[in-house]
Amino acid sequence: MKFTLSWLKTHLVTDAELPTILKTLNAIGLEVEGVENPAEKLGAFKIAKVLTAERHPQADKLQVLTVDHGDGTPLQVVCGAPNARAGLVGVFGVEGAVVPVNGMVLKKTAIRGVESNGMMCSYRELELGEDHDGIIELAAEAPVGQVYAQWAGLDDPVIDVSVTPNRQDCMGVRGIARDLAAAGLGTLNDIIVPEIVGEGPGPDVRIEDTDGCPAFYARVVRGVRNGASPDWMAKQLKAIGQKPISALVDITNYIMIDLGRPLHVYDLATLQGGLVARKGRAGEQVLALNGKTYTVDETMTVIADDEAVHDIGGIMGGEHSGAQDGTTDVLIECAYFTPERIAVTGQKLGLTSDARGRFERGVDPAFLDDGLSIATFLVTHLCGGTPSEATRAGAAPVTAKVVDYAPERCLTLAGVDVPAYEQQHILEQLGFGIAIETSSVEYQDGMPVNTPARWQVTVPSWRRDVDGWPDIVEEVVRIVGLDQVPSTPLPRLPGVARPTATAEQLVERRVRRTAAARGLAEAINWSFISEKEAASVGGGHWMLANPISEELKVMRPSLLPGLLSAAARNMDRGAASVRLFELGRRYFAQGERATVGFVLAGEKVPRGWRSGKAQPFDAFDAKAEVLALLAGAGAPVANLQNFWEASAAYHPGQSGTLRLGPKVVLAEYGVLHPNLAKAFDLTGTVVAGEIFLDAIPAKRKSGFMRPPYAPPALQAVKRDFAFLVPADVEADALVRAVRGADKKAIVDARLFDLFVGPGVEEGYKSLAVEVTLQPGEKSFAQEELEAISAAVVKAAQKLGASLRG
Missing domain, CATH: 3.30.56.10 (Phenylalanyl-tRNA Synthetase; Chain B, domain 1)
Incomplete structure (x- = not known):
């Protein structure tokens, strides 16, 4: 506003x-x-007079002017304006002034070989209007040398x-x-509402949609002369960014901003029959004042005549019936539209306007007659004409709302002790009516008890938001000053405070710390993304009905779009290596899911004299981050299985998923698909991953404390096994089989070698596994070691593997 x-x-x-x-x-x-x-940016522009104007020796369309700007020394200026001439009084920008329209700094220069000092300015160059056909022409008596903004009242x-x-x-x-x-x-100040004496009957207006338009008041003014608005009105509208159009249109805009009362003016000659406020009909269209055509339906209120729709009720009028330069007879509409209907219509059509912003908040329903009278007076005063009687169709929903209130509630609710007389003064100044029931003395058990005064507060018609006594307290405290509300800490309960964080919150804390400890920087992105971004990761499920913008329309189904956009912004600004993570929510039809996402882009090891060539990230870097974050979240990392079926966001063959069994997916990771990287303007290899925190199984609750850590008394024994394995068998499957061969003795198994070549037959590969055996109370005997080895070989054989000779 x-x-x-x-x-x-x-x-x-x-x-x-x-x-x-x-x-x-x-x-x-x-x-x-x-x-x-506005005066601050125009301080270097002065009123100046053109003393002489001669043709430029090198250009037919330029003139060389001599300009007096009040300092006693005329300056030479080259000017191309067609209206430049000797004797003209205009606005001159001195050397060093900044032209508002383009930020250009004026300086002494040579134009086609002739020196020029400063510039004579047009309205557009000073951002005072759209006129750029010539330089500003002021009255001859304008004081030369005075700052233009001060003289023109722009301060x-x-x-x-x-x-x-x-x-x-x-x-x-x-x-x-x-x-x-x-x-x-x-x-x-009091509002002056003129008394309008009408001649002849009012216009034919009626209501068929009382739910959308309970009241429709109107009056006709005949014999008007539409032209430019008076300077005082045009100046105020231009100052706040409203473009003056014509007196009839500007009057409605002025009243809307001045008094919060939207109105509309119709050219009576364009209407066929009377006007009716009714529901729209399927397929009906209206060309609005913004030049766009809108299709209305039966959920919307429109203003129509016998042939067509002329107004999307309470939002925007139609171009066909709006006031024009040649308009002579007008119909002034002053109606009340239901806020809820306005909001729904505006959202459906995607149409915003100043009128909608006021009607959907709720304009004063008791200001119909006064608003119509004020508009009629301004029309007749500025444009002439003869008004008719007013037609009042329907009735505005004006109901007296009375709230029971006690002054002491201000201290009770807000903690601010405001005297009763001051509260009364504040409320009366805000337009509330107050009837006070005086305090009295009652007796309970023979003892006098003071009964405090009770107030009956009548809410003014323009305060739709006030419903109960807490709203009255808010009004008092607001005017006293919100800074007067004391900061009072809540009382601390005795004893040790109980934990308030949930198990899910504790997991998120651990993951966040783990990511930060591994050198990842946290990003916080919008939960909304564009439809295009959502489609790049499989499409979204939740669409916003009233988004902030088209780029924030879909609730994200993945954290990757936001992270990739952030990575691209960092790379564009010269970041050699980007390591970002985000902890947030993904949104699906079934609900929202807690997720951790990360992106690694750029150089893994920066180029230098020690490292030589810069090294890019790869899928194994992504897997390492995923495993570390899962461990931080408390997932059973040792039991995870690696599968290759990652989503389409990742590069096939350079990505994977980590699961507990075939169906429970805990994470996916890998190299980003080239098409997705290209969509976000990322070059080079980009790796990423997502950990699905909601899929991690919760730890079982136990009433016993965890046993203290006790290091083993005996040293572990390590044995290496080399197996010939069919080429299609995954190494992870072999390692898991080996680890499960003897769950008591084998505490770890890891792959340390892969060989394909001479000595390995076609269709096979050699995988070497290091097995760690941990003895218990006594060292392993040779027979025990041989039995464990046999169990390992037997477990591998189930996968088609054989011990390599």
Whole structure:
């Protein structure tokens, strides 16, 4: 919500300086997002007079001007504007000034061989309008040498306030002024509602969709002359970024921003019959004022005549029936639209507008007659014409809302002790009505008991968000100042605090620490991604109905898109090696799942005089990270099986999954598929992985403490076995078989050699496994070792392996 300081002061009589106003706005819950004073960027532009204008000797379309800008020494300026001439008074940018439209710094230069000092400016160059056909022409009596912004009254700060969805009353300048007056910064002016004496009957307007449009008020004004808005109105609209269009259109925009009351003006000559507020019909279309065509349906409220739809009710009018330059007769619409219907319609059509932003918050339903009268007065005052009587179809949902309140509740709920008389003053300044039931003395068991005063607080019609006494407390505390709420710690219970972290949270902590200890940097990405990114990893299941943008439309089914985007940004900025991880949620139709993802990109070992050529990451690096993170999460790493069926995000043959049995997938890892890497503009080998924390089996609960660690008394024994194995048998299967040959004696088995070549027949490979045997109470006897070896060979034979000679 933008407004100028001078606009605010049309409603608020105050001597407060701008810093005080800004501080107060923040204190009462109206966050100031920014302040901009147009005069600050125009300080180096002065009013100047062209003394002479001669043709440029080297260019027919250029002139050489002599310009007086008030310092006593005329300057030579080369200018190409067609309206440049001797005697013209305009705006001159001195040397060193920065042109607002493009940031160009003016300096002395030579144009086609002729020296030029500074520049005569157009409205567009100063960002004061779209006119660029020539330089600015001011009145002849404009004071030469004065700063243009000061003379033109542009020294008027523009304040941008963030209005929360519940504060519909502050979607108009008057509502903000009302809050500031309640906070003690001045006095709120009364609204002057003119009395309109109409001639002739009002227009034919009616309602068929009472759920979407409970009230539809209208009046016709005949004989208007539509033209440019007066300077005061155009200036205020331009200051806040609204483009002045014509007097009739600007009047509706001005009232909407000034009083928070959207209206619409129809060209009566374009209408066929009366207007009706009804539900849309399947297939009906309307060309809106933004130049786009929208298809409405039966869930939307529209304003239509006998032939066509002219307005998407409460959101945007149609281009065909809008006020034009030649409009002579107009119909002014002032209606109330149901906020819920407006929100649904706007979301379906993907259409936003200033009117929608106000109607879906809820405009003041009691301001229909007054709003129509004010609009009629401005139309007749600025454009002439004769108004008709008003037609009032339906009735606005104005119901008196009364809240039972006691002043002491402010201290009870908010911890702020505000005297009752001050609370009453604040609430009355905000427009609340108060009826006080005086305190009395009652008797209980023969003893007098004071009964505190009770208040009946009537909520004003423009405060749709106030429902109960806690809302009344909030209003009082907000105006007193949210910084006045004391910081009071909660009482500490005696004894040792119980753990509050869940088992899942503890697992996530351990994984996060493990990843950080291994040199991975944590990334925190949006949970929303684009449809294109979601499709690259198999497609998403959850689509947002009202996304922030099209790039944040799908709840992510994988952590990889966010990590890959982050890796690409780091690589683009010169990072030689990227090691990122993220702990977050993936979203599926069945629910959300806790996941850890990581990406390794760039150089594994940076190039240097010691390492020589830079080494890229490979699939084994990804597997090492996965195993380490699974161990940190408490997964039974020793029992995991490696499978090759990773998702399509990974390179076939250079990826895999780790599972507990064939079906329980705990992680997948590997080299990223080249197509996916290309989609995220990543070059070189990129490896990644995801650990599915929800798939890790929970540890069994036990009532006994873990036994203390006791190192074995005897030294372990190691034996090496070399097997000839069919080429299609995985090494992991052999290692698992060997480890299970004697679960009591064999504590570890690992692959340490793979050989294919001379001495190994076709279709086979040689795998060497180191087996670690741990004796218990006594050392192994030779017979025991031979028995264990035989068991190992027998287990390998089940896979088609034989001991290599």
